[in-house]
Each structure stands twice: as C-alpha cells, then as structure tokens.
Amino acid sequence: MVFISLPHFVARAMLLVSLCCYVYEGSWERYCCCYCYLLKVILFIIQITMWKPMLMAKLVRQFSHLQPVRAQPVFYIHSQTTVTKTGEDIYLGGPISKRQIGENVSRNEKVNFLVRILNELNDDSKESVYNALDAWVAWEKDFPIGRLRQALVGLEKEQQWHRIIHVIKWMLSKGQGTTIGTYGQLVRALDMDHRVEEAHEVWVKKLAxxxxxxxxxxxxxxxxxxxxxxxxxxxxxxxxxxxxxxxxxxxxxxxxxxxxxxxxxxxxxxxxxxxxxxxxxxxxxxxxxxxxxxxxxxxxx
Missing domain, CATH: 1.25.40 (Serine Threonine Protein Phosphatase 5, Tetratricopeptide repeat)
Structure with a gap:
C-alpha cells in the first residue's frame, strides 16, 4: 500500500518544488536546493516505512520476556505493605499475617501477653495503657471481651489496681462490657486504689x-x-x-x-x-x- 502511493507523493512534491521556484523568480540554485531537501525527505520516509515492521518485531521479541519480571516486584511490594510488625510478632519471634494471628495464637497466650505488656510498662499513665490496648486489639476481628476479663483477673492477682482501672475505662470507652459486674469491678479497683470519691460517683451514676x-x-x-x-x-x-x-x-x-x-x-x-x-x-x-x-x-x- 505504501509503494503504490509513493509515485503520487513524489509527483506532488515535484509540483510543490516548481511552485516554489516560480515564487522565487525561477532561480536555478533555489530549485536545486529545494529538490535536494525533497529527496532527503523522501528517502527518510522510505526507510522508516520499510524498516518499521522489522524494528517493531525485534523490540517485541526483546521485551516480551520482561513481563513476568515486572509483575514480581509489584506483588512483592504488596505483600510487604500488608504485613506489619506488632507486639505479637515480637512475642512469637517473627512477622506473621493478620489471618495467621487469629489462628496460630492461643487464647491463653494472648491473655498472658497482654498482662505481661501492662506489667512491663514503664509509664503508668492513661495514654500508655490505652496505646498498649489499642495495639493488642488491632488484629482482632471481634472485640475480645472474654480475654480482657481474663487479663483483669490476672492483674487483680498482682494487685495492679491502677492499671485495672485504665483497662476497664478503656473497655467502656469502646462501648464494651457495660454490665453490672464490670462497674462493680471498677468500684472495687477504685476503692483499692484509694479513690473512694470516684468509686462513689460510679456507684451513684451506674448502679444506684x-x-x-x-x-x-x-x-x-x-x-x-x-x-x-x-x-x-x-x-x-x-x-x-x-x-x-x-x-x-x-x-x-x-x-x-x-x-x-x-x-x-x-x-x-x-x-x-x-x-x-x-x-x-x-x-x-x-x-x-x-x-x-x-x-x-x-x-x-
């Protein structure tokens, strides 16, 4: 298709050169100069037209094997972004996926892990306890109210009343554990922590x-x-x-x-x-x- 239309293109180009020479008063030098440039353009077009299919085929053969290599880093990056390290990863000795945490860590291990974290906190402030609890519960699909109650029992054995108060208040701030037993446990912890007026307020507002x-x-x-x-x-x-x-x-x-x-x-x-x-x-x-x-x-x- 290209070679059939090429003579027509050359004829039109020669007509264009003739018109240019006529405009520039028919100068022979200008005619030769325009004709040379025209030949260069024609030769360049012919080279591109003839070699383009061959070049494209060669490029396709060279880069076709790179497709799976490019897909591999993308998958690796995705896998790296979906796996993060938490306190449980450190406790278990290595990073594991979200699905595996719920399956491979037993109930008692999670409870003991939380009690150990709370006992080892250097800062006994509300923010520190809340941050530790948020990190501990981040991997859970459902709120672990049962494991938290077990952790509270463990903290009571060690008489960690101040931290028990923080744990119960954090749990209540999440809208969980709003039962008579929870408020009674909070009253007892406040009393043992020598915060009688706070215990009285909880009793009046929630129980009395x-x-x-x-x-x-x-x-x-x-x-x-x-x-x-x-x-x-x-x-x-x-x-x-x-x-x-x-x-x-x-x-x-x-x-x-x-x-x-x-x-x-x-x-x-x-x-x-x-x-x-x-x-x-x-x-x-x-x-x-x-x-x-x-x-x-x-x-x-």
Whole structure:
C-alpha cells in the first residue's frame, strides 16, 4: 500500500518544488536546493516505512520476556505493605499475617501477653495503657471481651489496681462490657486504689439507679467501702434505699455494719431497731451450727 502511493507523493512534491521556484523568480540554485531537501525527505520516509515492521518485531521479541519480571516486584511490594510488625510478632519471634494471628495464637497466650505488656510498662499513665490496648486489639476481628476479663483477673492477682482501672475505662470507652459486674469491678479497683470519691460517683451514676435489681454482693461491697472509709451517712442512706425496695440483707455482717454506723452517729435506737428486725440472721447462723455438733455426736455413738 505504501509503494503504490509513493509515485503520487513524489509527483506532488515535484509540483510543490516548481511552485516554489516560480515564487522565487525561477532561480536555478533555489530549485536545486529545494529538490535536494525533497529527496532527503523522501528517502527518510522510505526507510522508516520499510524498516518499521522489522524494528517493531525485534523490540517485541526483546521485551516480551520482561513481563513476568515486572509483575514480581509489584506483588512483592504488596505483600510487604500488608504485613506489619506488632507486639505479637515480637512475642512469637517473627512477622506473621493478620489471618495467621487469629489462628496460630492461643487464647491463653494472648491473655498472658497482654498482662505481661501492662506489667512491663514503664509509664503508668492513661495514654500508655490505652496505646498498649489499642495495639493488642488491632488484629482482632471481634472485640475480645472474654480475654480482657481474663487479663483483669490476672492483674487483680498482682494487685495492679491502677492499671485495672485504665483497662476497664478503656473497655467502656469502646462501648464494651457495660454490665453490672464490670462497674462493680471498677468500684472495687477504685476503692483499692484509694479513690473512694470516684468509686462513689460510679456507684451513684451506674448502679444506684437500679437498687431494686443490683445484686446483694455489690451492695455489700459498697456498704463495706463506705464503712471502711468512715462514711457512715452513706452507709445508712444506701441501706435505707435497699429497705425501700423491701430488700432484706442476706448476711449478718451487713446488719452489723449498719448498726455500727447508727451507733457512731449517735442513733442508738435505730441500731436496736435494725438488730431486732434482722435478728433472724444471727439466729440462723447459730442454729445452723448446732445440727453439725449433734450429727457429730450421733456419728460417734
């Protein structure tokens, strides 16, 4: 197709040269100069037209084998960006993928790892504990509420009350663990960390609003907190609130603490009233011991 149209191109080029010579007053020198340039252009076009298919074929053969080589670095870069090192990687001795962390690390190992991290923190601030918890939970698909509760038990054994408070508050900030048991655990940790007013605030805002359903165990715990910190007015107020819902104490220790609170405040009559009202708790305790003694005698006989 190129060689068929080439004569037409040359004829048109010669006509263009003739017109140029006519415009420049038919100078023979100008005619020769234009004709030489025209021949160079024609030869260049012919060379490109003839050699272009051969050059393209040669380039394709040379660079066709580079395609898989180019794809390999791209895949490698992607794999490097999707695998990052976390604290668990260091604990396990090498980088592993996100999927493998959930499969290869046991529940107890994760709990022990978190407890060890929290115990080894040099800074006991809120930010340090929160950052450690965020890094620990980053690989989890679901919020590990069960493992966190196990970690809290481990921290309680080591009496790390300050860090227990941070862990519970971090958990609550994530909208997790908003149960009566969690708030009761927070109250106990605050009390053991000598932050009684904060414990009182948590009790009033989160637990005291449902005195009709709060377990007696937590009520006894809060009465003990008030009693131990010489807050006798609060002991009596809490006990009266429970009586208003017709809730009767199940342990004589509660009655004794309430009676002592009345006595310290100079309300001896109220103390006698409470002891008289719940004297059955003291009688039940003494009567429960008697059958055991008689049973021992019968067994001996």
């Amino acid at each position: 609003v449902d005195l009709h359903s709060v377990p007696w165990q937590l009520c006894h715990q809060m009465i003990s907190v008030y009693y131990r910190n010489n807050m006798m007015e609060r002991v009596i107020k809490l006990f009266k609130g429970l009586e208003a819902f017709d809730r009767k104490p199940r342990d004589k220790k509660i009655v004794k603490k309430v009676g002592d609170a009345y006595e310290i405040l100079g309300l001896v009559e109220e103390k006698e009233r409470v002891l008289e009202k719940y004297k059955s708790l003291f009688n039940e305790t003494s009567s429960s011991k008697r059958p055991t003694r008689t049973s021992k005698k019968k067994s001996k006989g």
